[in-house]
Amino acid sequence: MATLLIKLNVSVSTRKMYLYSLASKFIILFLTIAIASSNGENTYDDGIYEFLKREYSLSKPYQGLGSSSSSHWEFMGNSMVMPEQIRLTPDLQSIQGAVWSRVPCYIRDWELRVQFKIHGEGKKNLNGDGMALWLTKDRMQIGQVFGSANFFTGLGIFIDTYPNDEKQHERTFPFISAMVGNGSVSYDHDRDGRTTDLGGCTAHVRNTEQDTFLLIRYMKNRLTVMTDVDGKQEWKDCLDVPGVRLPQGYYFGASSATGDLSDNHDLISFKLYELTVERSPEEEEDQQEITLPSVDYRVDPNVNIEDEGRSILTVFFLFIVSVVALVVVVVVGLFLYNQYKENRRKRFY
């Protein structure tokens, strides 16, 4: 009996020890996760890590904003901070507003996630003009491109809510597009930037019930834009362009403008994540040479490549058919001629 009691005691204390060790493991795991998330660190696909960079980010309650030189962000035009958003423009005619980072960005690989809201009283196609997100050499310059300067040097992402070019039947608005400017190329507002854009997508972002988000990723010179605008909580492809070369030390910004038509253009959050990406020595060297923004290859929207490709194929096909037909005619002709000669020879003898 005594032996049994001892055995029971031993097994109870072993179980306690096991439970204690399990509990402590859980606590350690919990603390690790808590510390990691408080640092703004998350694991990304393929082992790439992302770190939230607070100095380039904006979110409620929008601290670190204003005219003081210690603030990271500065206002321009009619933009204003409200409890739930930064209103770049109210739903009034001929208004411009912007917010610009004061800190030049030397992060090479990054992902920007923007929550925004575009809403107003105007009926469909009686609203405008949209908003833009920037990473440019110059900052705080009022102008004609969604409230910011034209002939910009850097990257512009446009959420264009009004079709200025009536001929754009194949594009449904609102339309999101991207442009890389080198200081000497104009954004053509009357053509909705069609002549210079790197492509884009339609996104129904206006007067929606659900929250609307945009993701811009710049990783190893590849520019990717995705949207999450239909309340499904998943990113949808919009634009993906390799060979986009952007120099370091540029400024992030967001701007908006209204004209005869208007909308509320609200920036709710602007979160910049640094991505940790491994590079080969060649890629390192390639990066150091970038002094002016450029794109290795841009599809010219005025040339219909599909049609051109088709016509080249047609010409090639016709050429092959002609050659084959010519050979057949020659061979058949020779055969018939030989037959004719043979018949004549037989008739003579």
Ligand SMILES: [Ca+2]
């Ligand atoms: Ca437009």
